[in-house]
Amino acid sequence: MDEALLRTLTPTVICILVRRGADFAAAEDAVQEALVEGLRVWPDDLPRDPRGWLVTVAWRRFLDAARADSSRRRREERLQDEPAPGPAQGGDDALELYFRCAHPSLTPGSAVALTLRAVGGLTTRQIAQAYLVPEATMAQRISRAKRTVSGVRFDQLGDVGTVLRVLYLVFNEGYSGDVDLASEAIRLTRQLAASIDHEEVAGLLALMLLHHARRPARTDGGGRLVPLAEQDRSRWDTDLIAEGVDVVQTALACDRLGEYQAQAAIAALHADAPTADETDWVQIVEWYDELVRLTDSPVARLNRAVAVGEADGPRAGLAALEPLDPALPRHTAVAAYLHERDGDPATAARLYAEAARAASSLQERDHLTRQAARLNALLRD
Amino acid sequence: MTKYLLLKHYRGGPAPLCDTQMDQWAPEEVSAHLQYMGDFAARLEGTGEFVDGQALSPEGTFVRYDGEGRAPVTDGPFAETKDLIAGWMVIDVESYDRALELAAELSAAPGPRGEPLREWLEVRPFLSAPSTIAE
Structure with a gap:
């Protein structure tokens, strides 16, 4: 509960510090420190005004850091002379934060990490655990990303598509850990949907x-992947x-x-x-046609071949698969499935085994190995 | 991003370009080599791509289960096993090309006379979590 509140407040507080004159990178650092402090003390003593508490602590941390940096001394004096800021305004600043953290100059992995920290309010440690890398490595990844986007002007922030790609990655390639990245991606996308039409x-x-x-x-009780058609x-x-x-x-x-x-x-x-x-596979094929038209993506064509196989039979599916590059991920698995449906278990078993060797995830590999083993057992009988 | 294992073999890879064992190098050549490896790891931490690095003792033992209540069976060490792993580094990078680029850099660690050793390194991707959206 406290943690969820802290996460929600993070982007707002960063924006408040930026409006008070802190640059993005320093503001983000200060808010992260305040967030870690909040996680420590809030469970015992939840402040009456959590946002005010965060702003105060983060601002103090920011001034401490600015003071420690002698080259910033003059700017710090100027900052302290500034009038007290007003309350945080609507969602526009927070929106800017989404764009900045997903800026096209960042690699996808860096954009994901920075978004989770600055917009999602996760700690560096949580992000590192989620992506199974050491905390020091994640800290460096984030600070490099911040250096890259710090100076980017608001009118150069890229389009909403870059933000969506980052959120899609968080959802789709989220690993396991204490933090549920899929839920986090939904929360951030929901928040974005509320501030942009x-x-x-x-x-x-x-x-x-x-x-x-x-x-x-x-997945079943044992963590096995259950294919869509077999799901309860x-x-x-x-x-x-x-x-x-x-x-x-x-x-x-x-x-x-x-x-x-x-x-x-x-x-x-x-x-x-x-x-x-x-x-309704016929309608699904129609949507895949749209998707192929919109993206010209080989992955969409591959999934379309599966849908065609269901709508018009496995031969039609194999014909749709024919022109595609066999090196595509999951191509061999799709071919195996269609050959089995076409009544050719020997070819299917061979292709499932081949697909298992090329699988990029453990669960997928195990699933494909079981498919090959199932068909090979049938063939022996 | 994808994690890759950069695997260094004492034996088992393609024939090495430099066949002088490290204990035959000049001490400062050994130091320079180790310094390079350390600097490389530190630099990767700086780019946010370092996950882990370990060296292994060349001495290993094969072990297997031998039934309920019985001590594990051990075999070896074998002096002449075909493959011998010397150590590894795990990196987390955006692309396969980046993994190759970093492996090549690591392979350029200096050897005798300070020249790049050009050791063969094996690059292998980790299996990851399955993507949520599959169809």
Whole structure:
């Protein structure tokens, strides 16, 4: 609870310090220190005005740091002469923070780390644990990122697409740890959607909600990956699905389609099917056509081949797979699946084993190995 | 980002370009080599790409379970095993190309006469968590 409050307040407090004259990098450092202090003392003594407390502590830390840096002495004197600041204004500053932390000059990994710290209010240690790197390494990654974007002017902050890509990464490639990065990505996207009216922000939010809804069914008790078709749909979170469907429908009604809306529409069609057999694959293929048109992405084409295989039969799926680069991740796994559906278990088993060797995640590899073993056992009988 | 293991083999890789064992180098050549490795790790920490680095003793033992209530069976050490791991470094980088670039830099650590050793290093990606959005 305290921690959630601290996280929510972090971007606001950074903005207040910046408005008082601190540069972004120094403000962010000072707020991070105040945040760590808050995590330590709040559980025993929650301040009556948490935001005021954070501003006071962060400002003091900022002045301490400025004082310690003798080269900043003159600027510090100027700062202390400034009039007291007013209350934090609306969401615009916070929005600027999203853009700055996702700036195109940053590598994706740096943008993710900086966003989680400055916008998400996570500590460096939490981010390091989530991404399984030492805290010192993560601290350096963040401070380099800050140096890169510190001087960027507001009118050079890039477009909303860069912000969405970073949030997508946090959601999609979040590792495990104490911090639930998927929920954190949803929280940040929700917050962004509240301060900017943009169909693709809504599209991404819907996409996340619809996938998050399936999380309880995605792995079994032993941590095994359960494919969509075999998931126990009664374990899907119907509230999240209802919200996701609502958000994507509202966005689609604006008639400015984008890749996240298209992906959310596909996820909504899956969510809408009471059983895997009742999935509307014909409509899903149509959405993949849109997605391919919008992104020209090979991954979208690969997923489209799977959908074509379901809508028009495995031969059609294999024909859609034919022109694609076999080096694409999951290409061999898709081919294995389609060959099995086409009644060729020997080819499928060989391809599943090959796909397992090329898998990039442990759960995926284990899943593919089990598929190969299942077919090989059938073939022996 | 993806984590890669940079694996250094005493034996088992392609034939080394420099076949003088380190204990035959001049002491200052050894120091320069070790200094380079240390500096390299420190620099990677600075770029936010360092995860771990360890060296291994060349002496190893094979162990296996031998049934309930029985002591583990050990075998070795073997002087002539085909492959012998000397140590590793784990990095967390944006791309495969970056992993290759860093491995090449590490391989340039100085050897005899201060010339780059050009050791072979094996680069292997870690298996990661599966992505949430798959279809």
